[in-house]
């Protein structure tokens with residue numbers, strides 16, 4: 001998943017952990033310009049550093065839906081059992097920044113920076129490394145098919161949320177079952193700004209997703225929902241959220257939940273915004289009622305989606 005690991009903290013420990021695998025280059029983090037150079041070189045970087053060592057002007061600050069810092073946000077995704085979680089939680093204010101960094105700039109907004117620079121240091125090698133070590137096992141990575149929901153799986157009747165409005169897109173079910181897709185994780189990433197606009201409730205989205213999955217014979221492994229919208233949103237969901245496509249927040253959540261091999265995965269959507277700001281994931285657009293200018297792969301039907309998918313670089317056939 002990563003080409004380079006840049007670390008500032010516990011460099012030797014981290015080097016020992018990842019060094020033998022030959023999978024990553026490990027470098028001691030020496031500042032923003034080094035990071036910038038790797039990213040300009042299209043490297044994917046895991047950055048392990050302290051917040052204060054990365055200049056805040058590199059980050060596009062988005063308000064996160066959850067209160068908390070990015071350590072909590074990401075570490076909470078690492079399949080921790082209760083004891084491990086408690087061990088980490090104990091150090092949360094002190095863990096500093098463990099940030100996943102893949103194209104720092106095009107994926108701007110991936111990071112949440114706590115305004116408060118924490119004090120103290122955790123026992124990084126004892127408490128955190130075992131968690132990271134386990135997470136980076138090669139066998140954990142899986143190929144995925146990411147899917148927009150409305151207009152790809154179910155017909156988009158505009159702000160569709162009632163179960164009686166659920167109508168599968170013709171060929172969608174067969175598409176999921178195709179040989180090329182059947183062993184992939186199938187993960188839905190859906191913007192649902194109707195929630196932030198007060199048109200329906202978050203629970204309506206969840207209910208609809210359940211009904212949809214039932215009609216697809218439970219082929220979908222997970223749904224990620226972005227109920228946020230800033231301009232027309234009201235109340236608690238009026239956010240510039242990194243979860244809202246084209247920001248990659250939902251994708252990153254999924255990657256942490258499932259350890260996805262992004263280079264062997266692909267996304268299918270019907271809107272421009274389904275092309276996520278994330279360099280490792282190619283999107284194939286399915287022609288629907290939205291304008292799609294300048295998209296890379298424009299398919300008229302699922303058969304064409306499959307045709308494109310099989311030509312994507314790094315994909316297995």
Ligand SMILES: [Mg+2]
Nearest residue numbers: 148150151270
């Ligand atoms: Mg759509």
